[in-house]
Amino acid sequence: MSDLRGIAPSILAADFSRLGAQVQEVVAAGARVIHVDVMDGHFVPPITMGPLVVDALAGLVHEAGGLLDVHLMIERPERHIADFAKAGADVISIHAEATPHVHYALSAIREAGCRAGLAINPATRPDVAEDVASIVDVLLCMTVNPGWGGQPFIPGSERRVAALKALGGPGVAVEVDGGIDARTIGSCATAGASLFVAGSAVFGTDEPAEAVRRLAQAAAEAAS
Ligand code: DX5
Ligand code: ZN
Numbered sequence: 635m636s637d638l639r640g641i642a643p644s645i646l647a648a649d650f651s652r653l654g655a656q657v658q659e660v661v662a663a664g665a666r667v668i669h670v671d672v673m674d675g676h677f678v679p680p681i682t683m684g685p686l687v688v689d690a691l692a693g694l695v696h697e698a699g700g701l702l703d704v705h706l707m708i709e710r711p712e713r714h715i716a717d718f719a720k721a722g723a724d725v726i727s728i729h730a731e732a733t734p735h736v737h738y739a740l741s742a743i744r745e746a747g748c749r750a751g752l753a754i755n756p757a758t759r760p761d762v763a764e765d766v767a768s769i770v771d772v773l774l775c776m777t778v779n780p781g782w783g784g785q786p787f788i789p790g791s792e793r794r795v796a797a798l799k800a801l802g803g804p805g806v807a808v809e810v811d812g813g814i815d816a817r818t819i820g821s822c823a824t825a826g827a828s829l830f831v832a833g834s835a836v837f838g839t840d841e842p843a844e845a846v847r848r849l850a851q852a853a854a855e856a857a858s
Contacts, residue, residue, distance in 0.1 A: 638807035639828040641849050642667035646783045647833035661698045663843035669831045674708035678781035685721035692722025707780045712739040719746035727751030727774045730762045740769050760797035773798040778812030783833040787813030792825040799826030820856035
C-alpha cells in the first residue's frame with residue numbers, strides 16, 4: 635500500500651511563530667505527511683510560502699520518517715519544480731488549470747526525484763487526469779476552491795473522489811483537500827480517498843495531536 639495515506643496536517647493553519655514545534659506535535663501523533671500550501675497571488679489571490687519553508691522543515695520531517703507534500707497553487711508550476719525538489723519536497727502537486735504543460739510538469743517532478751501529483755479544482759472534470767494517470771503518484775481532489783483555509787466542504791465532492799480513484803487505479807493515491815473534518819472525512823474515505831489534508835481541523839484546535847488521532851480513526855473506520 636502507498637505511503638501516501640493518513641492525515642496530512644496543512645501548516646497553512648499552523649501558528650507560524652512556532653512552526654517547528656507544531657509540526658513536531660502532529661508528527662508525534664502519527665501524521666507522516668505534512669502538507670505545504672504554496673500560493674502565488676496569481677493562480678489564487680493570497681501569497682503564502684515558498685521553498686524556504688520547505689527547506690526549514692525538511693530535516694525535522696525526514697528524520698521522523700515523514701514526507702513533505704507540497705501543493706503548488708501557482709501559475710506555470712514547471713518553472714519552480716527544481717527549487718522545491720532541492721528544498722526537500724517529497725511530493726509535488728501541480729494544478730491542471732495552472733499550465734498548458736501538465737504532462738511536461740509531472741514528468742519533470744519525477745525526474746527531479748519526487749512523487750508527482752495532479753490537483754483539480756471543483757469545476758474541473760476528473761477525466762483531465764486520464765492521459766497522465768500513468769505518470770502520477772497522487773490525484774488531489776480539491777473539495778473547496780483553492781486559496782483559503784477554513785472553508786466548508788463542497789457537498790457532492792465524493793463523486794469526484796470516486797471518479798479519480800477509478801481513473802488512477804490501485805497504484806495512485808487520491809488526496810482530498812479542503813473542509814476535511816470529523817464530519818466529512820468518512821464519506822471521502824468511503825469514496826476512495828486515502829490521504830486527507832486537514833488544516834483548521836488540526837491546527838485550528840487546542841489539541842492538534844488529539845485531532846490527528848481522532849481524524850485518523852474516523853477515516854480508518856469509514857474505510858473498513
Ligand atoms: C486551500 C488549501 C488547503 C487548506 C485546507 O487552498 O489547499 O490545503 O490548507 O484548509 P482547511 O482544512 O482548513 O479547509
Ligand atoms: Zn492544499
